[in-house]
Amino acid sequence: MKLSSVFQRLQKSRSLLSEGLARLIGRAPEAPVDLAAVEALLLGADLGVGVVDPIMARVRATLGEAPARGEAGYRRAMETVRAALLERLAPCQSPLEITAAKPYVIMLLGVNGSGKTTTAAKLAERFRRAGCRVVLGAADTFRAAAVEQLQVWGARIGAEVIAQPPSRQGGADPAAVAFDTVQAGVARGADVICLDTAGRLHTKSNLMEELKKIVRVVGKALPGAPHERLLVLDATVGQNGLAQARYFHEAVGVTGVVVTKLDGTAKGGILVAIAHELNVPIRCIGVGESAEDLVDFNAEQFVEALLGKEGDQVMR
Numbered sequence: 001m002k003l004s005s006v007f008q009r010l011q012k013s014r015s016l017l018s019e020g021l022a023r024l025i026g027r028a029p030e031a032p033v034d035l036a037a038v039e040a041l042l043l044g045a046d047l048g049v050g051v052v053d054p055i056m057a058r059v060r061a062t063l064g065e066a067p068a069r070g071e072a073g074y075r076r077a078m079e080t081v082r083a084a085l086l087e088r089l090a091p092c093q094s095p096l097e098i099t100a101a102k103p104y105v106i107m108l109l110g111v112n113g114s115g116k117t118t119t120a121a122k123l124a125e126r127f128r129r130a131g132c133r134v135v136l137g138a139a140d141t142f143r144a145a146a147v148e149q150l151q152v153w154g155a156r157i158g159a160e161v162i163a164q165p166p167s168r169q170g171g172a173d174p175a176a177v178a179f180d181t182v183q184a185g186v187a188r189g190a191d192v193i194c195l196d197t198a199g200r201l202h203t204k205s206n207l208m209e210e211l212k213k214i215v216r217v218v219g220k221a222l223p224g225a226p227h228e229r230l231l232v233l234d235a236t237v238g239q240n241g242l243a244q245a246r247y248f249h250e251a252v253g254v255t256g257v258v259v260t261k262l263d264g265t266a267k268g269g270i271l272v273a274i275a276h277e278l279n280v281p282i283r284c285i286g287v288g289e290s291a292e293d294l295v296d297f298n299a300e301q302f303v304e305a306l307l308g309k310e311g312d313q314v315m316r
Ligand SMILES: Nc1nc2c(ncn2[C@@H]2O[C@H](COP(=O)(O)OP(=O)(O)O)[C@@H](O)[C@H]2O)c(=O)[nH]1
Pocket: 110, 111, 112, 113, 114, 115, 116, 117, 118, 119, 199, 260, 261, 262, 263, 264, 285, 286, 287, 288, 289, 293
């Protein structure tokens, strides 16, 4: 996907910030920079207090040295914000790369509706295009529709899907599906396996225990697997995503994050809060519903898409 398209998809977040700034400047063009209002804008974009506090301290320190009024003042403030965000995000930029392990097993984690199944399909599409043989595993056995959804994707992108028919007690056992998938992947000489999992269970058992069990079982089918435990978080849920992230991270040790639905929210700043919270690589971002709408996370590109190109956040 082209840089300009990513920029376009993040338009809602950018508008929130740029229009807010334009309003501030328009209100009193020669007045001192209203730092409380800038802070409120950043919080409104869901950057989170943990991120905004240190950024504002830096903005205050920068502006303190010289009179900061009107548009020029806001421009300097936003330059500081931009630099601080880049510093925070640059270490999180580390795209998903399949290592020598074959097959490379990627397990997708996250609550219902976060975009796991879609992301599994997007990843499968990406690796298939790169010439890899991909197998998908339908270990979300919570509802039959979840298995069908993955099968539809598999047919569309040309990847085999491993699934089990539901048992008499309800859905199939997710750990058993995971095991079968990895075995099948090994047998077929697959390069990559994407394992979809449930965000909820039909049994009373604990989701986190179930996920730990899947990790164990997958490791038995192929020592060292799953190589990537990819947490999928929906940007539109805002700060709730942070609690989810913590929860999954404690349970299974997340190795990477995908932030989805950045195209549909004005709260793209949540990505920064997540990066701050987990301190694990942000692998990709989801910017739409089709198989191509997954891009590697690039810190500079993201900050630019969030704040606007140099100056245009105050020049609209
Ligand atoms: N706009 C947008 N929608 C997405 C994105 N990723 C997933 N979705 C949609 O979110 C909904 C839930 O996705 P799904 O993959 O089924 O979530 P799961 O329950 O975690 O497997 C579906 O309607 C997807 O099309 C994204 O990056 N952008």
